[in-house]
Amino acid sequence: MRQMTGARMVVQALKDQGVEVVFGYPGGAVLPIYDEIFQQNDIKHILVRHEQGAVHMAEGYARSTGKPGVALVTSGPGATNAVTGLTDALMDSIPLIVISGQVPTFMIGTDGFQEADTVGITRPCTKMNWLVKDTAKLAETLHQAFHVATHGRPGPVLIDIPKDVQFATADYTPREAAKVSHYQPRVRGDEALIAKLVDLIETAERPVFYTGGGVINSGRTASTLLRDLVAETDFPITSTLMGLGSYPASGKNWLGMLGMHGLYEANLAMHGCDVMINIGARFDDRITGRIKDFSPHSKKVHIDIDPSSINKVVRVDVGIVGDVTLVLEEVLRQWRARGSKTNRAALPKWWAQITEWRAVKCLTYKNSSTVIKPQYALERLEALTKGMDRYITTEVGQHQMWAAQFLGFEDPHRWMTSGGLGTMGYGLPASIGVQVAHPDALVINVAGEASWLMNMQEMGTAMQFRAPVKQFILNNERLGMVRQWQELLHGERYSSSWSEALPDFVKLAEAFGCKGIRIDDPADLDEAIKEMLAYNGPVIFDCRVEKHENCFPMIPSGKPHNEMLLGDADTQGVIGAKGAVLV
Amino acid sequence: MSALNIKKGSSSHSAYELRDPNGDLIESHTLAVVVDNESGVLARVIGLFSGRGYNIDSLTVAEVDHEGHLSRITVVTRGTPPVIAQIKAQLDRLVPVHEVHDLTAEGPSVQRELALFKVAGRGEARIEALRLAEIFRANVVDSTLESFVFEMTGTPEKIDAFADLMRPLGLREIARTGVAALARGA
Numbered sequence: 058m059r060q061m062t063g064a065r066m067v068v069q070a071l072k073d074q075g076v077e078v079v080f081g082y083p084g085g086a087v088l089p090i091y092d093e094i095f096q097q098n099d100i101k102h103i104l105v106r107h108e109q110g111a112v113h114m115a116e117g118y119a120r121s122t123g124k125p126g127v128a129l130v131t132s133g134p135g136a137t138n139a140v141t142g143l144t145d146a147l148m149d150s151i152p153l154i155v156i157s158g159q160v161p162t163f164m165i166g167t168d169g170f171q172e173a174d175t176v177g178i179t180r181p182c183t184k185m186n187w188l189v190k191d192t193a194k195l196a197e198t199l200h201q202a203f204h205v206a207t208h209g210r211p212g213p214v215l216i217d218i219p220k221d222v223q224f225a226t227a228d229y230t231p232r233e234a235a236k237v238s239h240y241q242p243r244v245r246g247d248e249a250l251i252a253k254l255v256d257l258i259e260t261a262e263r264p265v266f267y268t269g270g271g272v273i274n275s276g277r278t279a280s281t282l283l284r285d286l287v288a289e290t291d292f293p294i295t296s297t298l299m300g301l302g303s304y305p306a307s308g309k310n311w312l313g314m315l316g317m318h319g320l321y322e323a324n325l326a327m328h329g330c331d332v333m334i335n336i337g338a339r340f341d342d343r344i345t346g347r348i349k350d351f352s353p354h355s356k357k358v359h360i361d362i363d364p365s366s367i368n369k370v371v372r373v374d375v376g377i378v379g380d381v382t383l384v385l386e387e388v389l390r391q392w393r394a395r396g397s398k399t400n401r402a403a404l405p406k407w408w409a410q411i412t413e414w415r416a417v418k419c420l421t422y423k424n425s426s427t428v429i430k431p432q433y434a435l436e437r438l439e440a441l442t443k444g445m446d447r448y449i450t451t452e453v454g455q456h457q458m459w460a461a462q463f464l465g466f467e468d469p470h471r472w473m474t475s476g477g478l479g480t481m482g483y484g485l486p487a488s489i490g491v492q493v494a495h496p497d498a499l500v501i502n503v504a505g506e507a508s509w510l511m512n513m514q515e516m517g518t519a520m521q522f523r524a525p526v527k528q529f530i531l532n533n534e535r536l537g538m539v540r541q542w543q544e545l546l547h548g549e550r551y552s553s554s555w556s557e558a559l560p561d562f563v564k565l566a567e568a569f570g571c572k573g574i575r576i577d578d579p580a581d582l583d584e585a586i587k588e589m590l591a592y593n594g595p596v597i598f599d600c601r602v603e604k605h606e607n608c609f610p611m612i613p614s615g616k617p618h619n620e621m622l623l624g625d626a627d628t629q630g631v632i633g634a635k636g637a638v639l640v
Numbered sequence: 641m642s643a644l645n646i647k648k649g650s651s652s653h654s655a656y657e658l659r660d661p662n663g664d665l666i667e668s669h670t671l672a673v674v675v676d677n678e679s680g681v682l683a684r685v686i687g688l689f690s691g692r693g694y695n696i697d698s699l700t701v702a703e704v705d706h707e708g709h710l711s712r713i714t715v716v717t718r719g720t721p722p723v724i725a726q727i728k729a730q731l732d733r734l735v736p737v738h739e740v741h742d743l744t745a746e747g748p749s750v751q752r753e754l755a756l757f758k759v760a761g762r763g764e765a766r767i768e769a770l771r772l773a774e775i776f777r778a779n780v781v782d783s784t785l786e787s788f789v790f791e792m793t794g795t796p797e798k799i800d801a802f803a804d805l806m807r808p809l810g811l812r813e814i815a816r817t818g819v820a821a822l823a824r825g826a
């Protein structure tokens with residue numbers, strides 16, 4: 058075994074785990090690690106401008122590659138700044154390894170300079186975390202951390218390393234020697250339960266596949282298997298915000314996204330189905346609406362790698378614990394072996410019903426020749442980037458929902474949004490993380506002006522590391538989603554939902570040294586988008602849009618799927634007191 | 641549009657109706673959780689209960705396998721059957737948790753708790769306390785002319801019963817360990 062310092066172990070372990078890039082910010086408690094990073098060339102370090110940015114960048118990297126993302130922060134404020142990103146990754150099951158420095162072991166508990174109880178603060182927002190007090194255990198802990206982050210339901214982990222542990226020397230435990238034996242979550246689905254699912258596939262009259270981020274997390278093979286299953290059964294398929302791209306938006310069985318701002322046909326199919334097959338989704342409240350009236354007449358099947366997800370909010374008839382890839386393989390094997398049967402008498406009727414729902418054209422909006430409608434801006438962005446090697450991140454708000462509705466995703470790992478936590482300020486740093494992972498691709502952050510300001514300092518990172526990210530800001534000068542809720546729920550009293558004193562985004566772009574484009578005439582939109590796409594470097598695109606557009610369809614909180622609002626005409630007084638207490 | 645009239649108490653999460661309409665029956669379950677004996681693990685387990693709003697009625701923890709570095713946590717919790725199932729699933733997915741056993745559901749089990757009672761008094765009350773302690777097989781582990789400390793091992797119910805009897809006889813303090821439990825049989 059090789060002897061080395063703890064700081065060197067960190068770099069060695071990252072190399073052994075195949076890490077190419079670390080997003081981080083230095084400080085006193087991680088200086089030994091930074092010294093080691095300085096003395097090697099295998100691992101690239103991206104210097105961020107705020108530790109929250111580092112963690113979101115690591116998320117963007119992870120979400121767009123399927124590999125774990127790595128962030129490095131100092132003790133105290135460095136670690137506390139990482140908390141939002143950790144929580145975001147936990148909610149969306151994103152594998153991250155965050156390494157934090159800590160005051161030396163002999164000072165822990167003395168309220169030393171930049172001391173924070175980092176493992177205490179981050180315990181509820183990590184899948185697992187460790188305070189390593191002994192250099193001899195450091196390498197093994199690092200390898201375990203990678204194992205835990207990437208096995209079972211993925212998630213963020215944190216390793217807190219006191220400075221004296223970084224300086225001390227011990228034997229390095231290689232990756233193969235690290236004990237990971239006891240954490241081996243179940244990945245293979247129960248064959249008898251899968252047979253029950255196959256029974257339901259064979260007999261269902263009104264089936265629907267309801268897929269989620271679990272399909273993406275399971276890897277590309279899962280998407281391929283899902284496409285096979287959909288094609289061969291000819292069942293309709295919808296997906297959560299997190300699962301977009303696992304089935305192609307151009308696919309003929311695609312119903313569009315479901316949920317609070319999901320498509321009419323998707324939500325009504327969920328409400329009216331007789332067999333619901335949930336693959337890697339978790340019955341989130343954005344999806345279910347009022348639980349009591351959620352898909353009242355269906356038998357429900359749930360495939361999930363996390364046993365605690367099954368029966369957590371919705372009781373299911375068949376709960377299959379396992380990795381989506383392995384479960385779908387077995388579903389296809391059994392179903393094909395039994396003759397690939399479906400209820401061919403009933404399915405055409407179901408499709409005829411769906412065709413009727415589709416004819417409602419729920420995404421219709423009133424376009425304008427004088428103001429840019431946000432939906433129109435996204436339609437044009439979609440048209441002008443079609444077929445490109447394109448990755449999309451978003452911030453949080455109306456623009457995020459419109460992006461999910463109006464952009465089409467053909468493949469997994471192409472759509473990286475903050476779903477579970479809904480973190481404003483996520484999109485810009487995430488786009489940089491994506492661009493670092495895919496230097497030659499087109500990476501666009503669809504943003505709201507308010508969200509974008511929350512981490513705009515990261516434009517400096519984009520400039521320094523030549524990440525040509527396009528910041529497509531749908532600027533309505535409003536906290537649009539808040540404004541929409543105030544309109545619907547709070548008597549149109551727009552309490553603090555203005556974006557006042559906004560910066561001049563074009564000048565801001567100049568100040569950062571990148572390109573700024575402002576546009577407010579729909580007639581100029583295409584040219585402006587082309588200019589953005591043609592520019593070889595970061596662009597801040599200030600797209601002035603209609604200020605009071607509402608995002609539809611919308612299922613108000615606490616309402617069932619079939620009480621969806623389709624447009625402004627539907628909205629008067631629809632949300633009762635009971636719904637108003639919900640978020 | 642008029643201001644919304646939100647009823648008192650409606651800020652409880654009633655509209656989601658997460659509670660199971662069929663599962664209103666609250667049950668008490670004793671769970672045995674085998675965990676890595678490492679710092680922070682107990683905090684993670686307890687944090688799970690507080691963070692997700694579950695109850696802890698009693699909790700004991702100690703290392704049970706020095707070589708294997710394992711501790712056993714015995715926790716008595718309450719909830720409807722779906723909530724109990726969720727608690728077990730949530731415990732089981734924690735990385736440092738090796739095993740979760742529901743001793744209430746998995747068959748008969750023995751449950752024991754150790755308690756110390758300080759009872760102060762003179763005369764008749766003192767004699768009565770001593771007599772009852774004998775009936776309950778409590779041991780005297782300390783005595784002065786004015787007080788006893790009794791030690792008793794038993795089910796939580798037995799300890800409750802003894803405490804009720806001692807209260808009028810001068811009960812000053814009780815220390816209880818919480819429940820330790822094992823499944824019966826091999």
Ligand SMILES: Cc1ncc(C[n+]2csc(CCOP(=O)(O)OP(=O)(O)O)c2C)c(N)n1
Nearest residue numbers: 454455456481505506507508535536537538
């Ligand atoms: C960090 C954070 N704070 C507050 C919120 C609540 N919130 C959700 S959407 C929104 C408004 C977003 O405004 P903007 O980014 O301009 O997007 P728009 O809705 O206008 O498209 C707010 C404040 C949040 N999601 N995240």
Ligand SMILES: [Mg+2]
Nearest residue numbers: 505506535537
């Ligand atoms: Mg806005």
